Amino acid sequence: MKADVVIIGGGVIGASIARELSRYSLNIILIEKEDDVAMGTSKGNSGIIHAGYNADFKTLKGRLNIKSNPMFDKLCQDLKVRYKRIGSLVIGFTEEDLGKLRELKKNGEKNGLKNLEIIAGDKLFRLEPNLNPQTKYALYAPSAGIISPYKFTIALADNAVINGVKVLLETEAKDIRTEKRQVCGVVTNRGLIETRVIINAAGLYADEIAKTSGDSFKIIPLKGEYQLFDKQWRNLVNHILFPIPTKLSKGILVTPTVHDNLLIGPNSYRVKEKGDLSTTRAGIKEVYEGARKLIPHLPHQDLINSFAGLRADIEGRDDFIIEASKKIRGFINVAGIESPGLSSAPAIAEMVSGILKEVVKEISPRLELDYKDDFIEALPEQPKFADYLDKTDEWQEIVEKDADYGEIICRCEKVSKGEMLRAIHQPLPARSLDAIKRRIRAGMGRCQGGFCSPKVLKILSEELKISPLSITKKGKSSEILKTKTKDMIKEAGVKFKNEVRV
Ligand SMILES: Cc1cc2nc3c(=O)[nH]c(=O)nc-3n(C[C@H](O)[C@H](O)[C@H](O)COP(=O)(O)OP(=O)(O)OC[C@H]3O[C@@H](n4cnc5c(N)ncnc54)[C@H](O)[C@@H]3O)c2cc1C
Structure with missing residues (x-):
């Protein structure tokens, strides 16, 4: 197999780069070791598009966050991804905290943020009536927003595929091949991909990939745990x-999610294992x-899930690494992309595109990257039952055209079978229960898949024309069913006196 560019890693960074580079006449392959994109840090995070007052403007983190934040409105409109610019508040209780809020504001203003404000008293409690009554001050940043990080990643990948990028799942980079200090291929578990350019966006594993090119840095996983509350608490906080x-x-933050749950977390501590x-x-x-x-007053009785994510913390460095390798030509590292990596993803992709142009010139001085005339910027609008709850006549029209939209498979999240079939056939198709869940939310609600999982499994099996025993939760070795009940009984040699026929 051959490609002009191979991107290693299907997180939000690899997917953003793939979409950005798909504007050019290039043969691009993105490889991902798991059975879907958004299976690493890009699925376990806070989902905040930060305003940009935290990191110093002298750092890449600061610059790229500020540049990206305004890009999200159009990008999410094009990709049909829900995005809410609800604003953030950093909460202070004491005079010392007020000093820190002023420092943050000053840093944000140096970064170019104009609308930061320190607020107090009635104004603050009008914005957030359920705040701790001892709160005195807050730094208000209206430009912060919330997004579903995995839906965003999947939409980026879908759009990249529509524009010609090949995504190879369950394909793991094992080594790279070089010749005279120039990249010439990636060795994967499925064989060699010949290429002159590799982009290393392997998240927590970017240090291991970089080592194969001679670049050296160490990534230490920094864990963050979360808890998610049922939707009935959607109005407990507004920002x-x-x-x-x-x-x-x-x-540890408190935020509504873009799908109206309430999220708290993360803590932060080092762990040994990247998994x-x-x-x-x-x-x-x-x-x-x-x-x-x-x-x-947090509703602990309505906690529906807890999960964790791992930050890719580079030892001894507090910034992203986004640069061409100095050791070999054709190798670009996009590593240590911890927070605000999600918020910075669109600008990171543009930056990598710029680096690629330089790298390509080095490899072949006469080669130019040509824009494609037929780049497709947007994904089509797709009807979702949950968006039509107060427009039943309009939904009825959709059902009349396609009866699958009339069969509800997930009651908690209000998802129809029509939406599930779409997810199985979208450009980057869903093949497992979790892949369905991340695309259409079936199984994300209060019952956490208790009711809909068997239905989802059955539809997946019928539509993919594979045995239900082969359907997995999230790829290899996560099969859900072990054996047919009848076979199990036969194997166990159990004999029933009066066989009951159902
Ligand atoms: C607790 C927590 C909270 C956060 N909150 C926010 C936030 O609110 N806002 C924000 O802006 N940022 C936040 N971040 C940061 C953000 O999540 C990351 O910056 C972003 O997800 C990094 O994306 P990535 O693509 O670099 O990594 P990943 O999503 O981990 O993607 C890397 C991919 O590479 C694949 N891979 C690895 N090795 C190989 C290989 N050898 N071959 C093939 N594929 C491979 C992995 O399977 C993975 O899918 C948070 C992070 C954490 C952990």
């Missing part, structure tokens, strides 16, 4: 609420107590 940030993190996504009793307690400092 993203942060505590005063520390050196290690922005602290350690466990949640812990101590973590749950720490997150809950941390969040209660901002909102004292």
